Amino acid sequence: MTDSMETMKALIEEIYSHNHLYYTMDQPSISDADYDLLYDRLVAMEKATGITLPNSPTQRVGDQILKGFDPHRHKSRLWSLDKAQNKDELMIWYTRASKLVNEYNDQNDEDPLPPLSFVMELKFDGLTLNLTYDHGELVQASTRGNGVIGEGILAQVKTIRSIPSEIPYRDGIIEVQGEGIMNLSVLEEYNKTAIEPLKNARNAAAGALRNLNPKVTDSRKLNAYFYQVGYTDGLRFENHEAMVEFLRNNRFKVSPLVQVFDSIEAAAGELDSITAMRHTYDFLIDGIVIKINDTRTREVLGYTDKFPRWAIAYKFEAEEAITTLLSVSWEVGRTGKITPVAKVEPVDIAGVTVQNCTLNNVGDIERKGLKHALGSQVFIRRSNDVIPELLGKVTEEMDGEEIVAPVSCPSCGSVLELKGAHLFCLNRVECRPQLIGRITHFASRDAMDIETFSIMTAEQLYAELNVKDPADLYDLTFEDLIKLERFGDKKAKNLLASLEKSKQCDLSSFLYALGIPNTGKTTTRVLADHYRDLHKLMAATPEELVALYDIGGIMADSIVSFFRDPLMQRSIDRLLQAGVTPVSEEAPVIMNADNPFFGKTIVLTGTLSIMGRDEMGKKLEALGAKITGSVSKKTDIVIAGESAGSKLTKAQDLGIRVIDNEQELLEMLGEA
Template identity: 70%
Template sequence: MTDFASEMRTLIEAIDTHNYNYYTLDRPVVSDAEYDKLYDRLVELEQTTGTTLPNSPTLRVGGELLKGFEPHRHLSRLWSLDKTRDKDGLNAWLTRVLKLVGDYNKNNPEQPLPHPTFVVELKFDGLTLNLTYDQGRLVQASTRGNGAVGEGILEQVKTIRSVPLEIPYKDGIIEVQGEGLMFLSVLDQYNQTAAEPLKNARNAAAGALRNLNPKTTAQRKLNAFFYNIGYSDNIRFDNHQEMVAFLKDNRFKVSPDTNYFDSIDDVMSQLEKIGSERLSYDFLIDGAVVKVADMRTREVLGYTDKFPRWAIAFKFEAEEVTTVLESVSWEVGRTGKITPVARVEPVDLAGVTVQNCTLNNIGDIERKNLKHALGSLVYIRRSNDVIPEILGKATEESDGEEIVCPTQCPACGTELEQRGAHLFCPNRLGCRPQMIGRITHFASRDAMDIDTFSVMTAEQLYQECGVRDPADLYKLTYDDLINLDRFGEKKANKLLAAFDKSKECDLSSFLFALGIPNTGKTTTRVLADHFGSLEKVMHASIEELISLHDVGGIVADSIYTFFRDPLMQDSIARMQAAGVQPRAEEKPAAAADESHPFFGKTIVLTGTLSAMSRDEAADRLEALGAKVTGSVSKKTDIVIAGESAGSKLAKAQSLGIRVIDDEQELLELLGLQQS
């Protein structure tokens, strides 16, 4: 056994060296066949002896399916970065740095700080990794999480061949930070044979690293770059150059685009260069990071409650392309609102093929000079590299056909009404898309959560069973369903059981399911928590409603009017007669982390998030000790602005309220990543 163990250690050392040359340095020194021979011999020995050494590269293939992610508390906090998008913001950051350095030197003339010099690094667009090495061995890997606590993903990270399982530095514990990525060329190769192609490299990496099956992670062939030592119980560095040299000496993959400058003008030139070369990289970046290079200066500058004062992220503008606006269709929503949807000639944008773009309303079309743009070239952009939007025409000429605004509902022919900036169809009881939309919304996960229900089910029940209102769902019988196309005995019974289960529901979800105009999950939660019963909500006066923190005059009027509509009263009465019993949910007090930046904050969500619904985001924020409200005031601490944020964002900016408009930052603060 001793001879076998010695040979295994020799093989591991040789394979690790070849992995380092191939995956980290991109300089292979042996052929694939020679590498495979070494690897196969190691596998043979492990099978013969029944022993696998802790640092064996065979562990990289992925082990058993995990039950879940365990929380991991970082030894040193992982910070977010303050951001800017232009030279003025960069200069403002430099001014703050110089002032702090000058103040320190004035008070400490014996040990002055040097004049600041800078390092510029790429801002990778993947999943932040925090690796823990103890006596040279990789013992933990985790996500960033909320900066203090992340999720342990050691088995997943072990599958990344550019991550060393063992390093030469043996003198203590260190935490090494970097970014897990899926290279674009690897993504393309993966998608050529994948049963379900991956949409983009960012989600592919994040999804793989947060997958409970490490074998799935291994199949993605991820890579990683490293750029920081966040914690060490022993080693110290004088400057960033020394730290990068340490990373390289310990076989970590470091970006070759790490450059040092003495002046901010040279820094700006480098940022412009990176921006112009952005699409040439084989991985996604969304900006660059500028840091003060001297470590003692970093210690003196310190941190705000959110960011290091010695670093700033320079975010690039979203990628823009031109394509042809082919058509505009007008879609009817469940509230009767008519929304224009643009279809464009398919074009690749930031790694995603774009065909549809949202246009808010006819005013948006006119503001963007799109009134005569059908068939013309238009600029499109994926805002924050997520949701496509049309910016305007790419030419000045009136060379396109006119986008005609409808005067009648495209679904039922009813004359449309203008309400504010939007058009509405008032035919609530005779407009098919509205009725199907209301029924689908009623049954959705965040509402009554009726299992197996879909928009196709709603359409089928509307067409063949005469369902026109959510209350009609509770009248359906086995005989009604069994004769429907694609309905067998099992499906019919399952749907009836789901209807029956939904009768015991919490009041907040029921109010949301009703689709009260101008209200969302946050408002219905406030109503349920305050009034405690459906009857009290239905009989609340406008004065009582306005007194609630989240309810203004317009919302109060909408709620009051809704519950005095005979049609709504009849629908609710029929549901109650069928056994629907909404009850206010009693929530135990959560033991939130008081050190979390969201704890105790009053937060408003506005716009559309891509990674989750606003309701899900609100639930996560409240679990962290935040108070989520629906209106912006001087009492608001933070506004989280998603895509197409409007007046609430503008009001927050006018009041000087902190705005989080970067969804990746939000996901990190919530302890998540987009997947």
């Protein structure tokens, strides 16, 4: 049996070696027939011995259809990228980054950051993947999700032959980020025999990876490219070039284009030539990613609320087409805003069939000269995943029928009011799309996160149970739900359980769920962090609000008007009476001077075993400390966990106090 085990191990290693050469390097070393002989021999040995090793390639495709996707919390957040639509916007990004680097170097003249250099890579148009390897073994794969929590899709990802199940790096846990794609040539071959041809490669890849049947994923013959090591137990790269080399050495497929430039001018000079090559690749790309090369500079620049400051996506110019404008409909949103939607003669743009285009508002129709455009030829533009935009008429002649803006709501018939360039329906009590939209938004993942809820659920509850306000959701009973079509015993209980669970929520999510006009997730987080109490926020004045970060006069007036509205006040009161309890973290407790961390500037580095760095940072802030991300002369204390890197070295060079004993740290915290 020992000899058989060793033979199977050798076969597995040989098969994965050939997989790497074939799928990742595009350099097959044996014929397909010889590869099949190796694979068949392994299958035969597994059958004869009754043993299948965990890393066997025969196990890449599961036989079971999954019941659903489990949530997966990333060890390191996955960030979106800020976008530059042209070279001027690229230079604005560069100027901003240069200013921050210069400011840092002025304060750290003994250890300045190096001159900026840049890495340029292709921006793949697929589905973001986050892979987790534990001592060399692929143990999890997930989607990006909201950047913090994604969906576990390990079974699906295992079907992608270019993704290694094992890697040479075995010194700890790492997370690797990349993009799952479908090659254009594969899509073409797939569609030749498909009963339902796939529209485009991006949707084909995303749909396959989020299909609960891994065999469907396997049938799409997906590929994947990787560009980032997002988390490690202690591995450190001096720059992005070193990171890419690590990925190559660990059998990951990386971008065929990775160029390094010593200046932003040199990088910008290559944009046009790379853009011209976009259609020569056998996969979709929707832009070019430009990153600052040096790792320490990235750490100093850090992140905004949404994006890393050290990278930007240069987006390709949108592709345009000419078609005929057939009609314009008017849709009512959850805030009462009336939006015109144009229906056009179907036209293909970059592999996507376009039939509907956005028109933004009545002012947009006038500005683009579309007032008499029905039945006329028009220009449309599709930019990445954005809803296609109607740009204007092909000719300047008034040869089409007039687009007539409504004077009454297309849903409830109420008289519309023009506010700026937008039409609004003010009937928030009986206008069906507004009420359904508000309830759907309230239940969404970034709001109250009521699982199993959808717009179809909102429409059904509105039509059959007269659910018109979010507070009505918490009055629902099992007897109400069980009598509805498509609501069996299990679905009814699941919805009620989700509603009950949602009652315990954080204040920022609750505020976002309320749908305050002109606010988004960032603003509601600012409001929650500042006021930390719903009733204090409801009593706020415009003068108080405009003093907060990124809140201007229009937004402040919207917030105040929202909370002064009797309709909203009644809804909020009903929600609270139903048991909804929005809470915010306690404000930092200002300690006296006896506290060893009070007033100190502290940097956390390395891995702490007693708690995560985020949790430790919050604990220290509650004691009156200031937490920063970089070491300078102004730093008072560096807390260094396992595998601390350059920050520890710099602290030692500057003579800054270092706490690297966790027992000492616990004693200082009063928790030993």
